[in-house]
Amino acid sequence: MDLAYIPSPSTGVLHLGPLPLRGYAFCIIIGVFVAVWYGGKRWVARGGKPGTVADIAVWAVPFGLVGGRLYHVITDYQLYFRDGEDWVDAFKIWEGGLGIWGAIALGAVGAWIGCRRRGIPLPAYADAIAPGIVIAQAIGRWGNWFNQELYGKPTDVPWALEISAGPNREGGLYHPTFLYESLWCLAVALVIVWADRRFKLGHGRVFALYAAAYCVGRAWIEYLRVDDAHHVLGVRLNVWTAVVVFVLAVVYLVVSARVRPGREEIVEPERETAEKKPEPTEEDAAATVPSEPADKT
Known part of the structure; x- marks a missing residue:
């Protein structure tokens, strides 16, 4: 008999009158x-x-939400488009299903548009928000706890997660992979903030360090998960994605440090709030010259 475990909520929705408050959406x-x-x-x-x-x-946020959902639906299309499934469920984002890879990729497009409109370099912006993004991931993973999803293999460790029996799942105690990833994300946030202060990282290297460090943890956490996923050469697709992103991030760190060492000076252009005044004409200049006093002699 297990003496300790992490209970799961009986429902992921609280009703405030006719208004449903969904735990997953709340965490996001x-x-x-x-x-x-x-x-x-x-x-x-x-x-x-x-x-x-x-x-x-x-x-950035709307682009990121769309990108995250697209990645999930494309890589797990069998959940929505195979026989017996309702394709309308692909639009039910509140039921869970956001791929961080798609969210970051398309969110970067939205951020690039916003930065371009403000005349701001995207790498500098990415460095500023990188710790906040990974903290947001740590918070968002608790939405999976509300939905009782993305858990790992069966286990009897004291911190095991209790999952109730339901459609397409067996009840029991499993590795709380949502908790593992949440704690890993918080650790990554601490590391990149420390590294940024210690080494004065710039030109996108804080964001690259975040990507590399997150991928290390995501790869081993993926091996614990038992939910349905696409496999390539016997390995989960998200593991391959983590490996590719890790390599790209490390290459960027090395090349960027050699090409553009140090930290850039952020210069944010002033916004013009007033119409530019017309240049004074010769007549205007003449009108401003004081006239000589009349000769009273």
């Missing part, structure tokens, strides 16, 4: 707010203006 929203708030503090500390991170997030 909190994560976004934390990422924008902390990213804004870091941006100001590096010489940027208050409000810039939030303005660019208006572009």
Whole structure:
């Protein structure tokens, strides 16, 4: 008989009158707010203006949500488009299913658009928000706890996660991979903040370090998961994705440090709030010259 385990909530939805409050969506929203708030503090500390991170997030967040959902639906299409499944479920984002790889990729496109509109270098912006993003991931993983999803192999460790029996799942005690990844993300946040302060990282290297460190943890956590997933050469697709992203991130770190050492100076252009005044004409200049006093002699 197991004496200790992590219980799962009986439901992932709380009803406030007719309004359903879904735990998964709530965790995602909190994560976004934390990422924008902390990213804004870091941006100001590096010489940027208050409000810039939030303005660019208006572009990055919607792009990221769409990208995350697209990656999930494409890589797990059998959950929505095989016989017996309802393809409409592909749009039910509140039931879970956001791929971080797609979220970061398409979110970067949105951030690039926002940065371009403000005349800001994307690598500098990415460095400022990287710790906030990984903290948001740590918070967002608790949404999987509410949905009782993405758990690992059966186990009898004291911190095992209790999963209740339901459609397409067996009840029992499993590795709480959501918790493992949440703790790993918090550790990554601490490491990249320390490295940024210690080595004055710039030109996108904080973001690259985040990507590399996150992929290390994600790869081994994937091996513990037992949910359905595509396999390539007997290995889960997300493991291959983590390996590829890790290699690209490390290459970027090395090359960037050689080509553009140090940290860039963030120069955020001033916004023009007033119309430019016309240049004064010769007639205007003549009108401003005081006339000589009349001769009273």
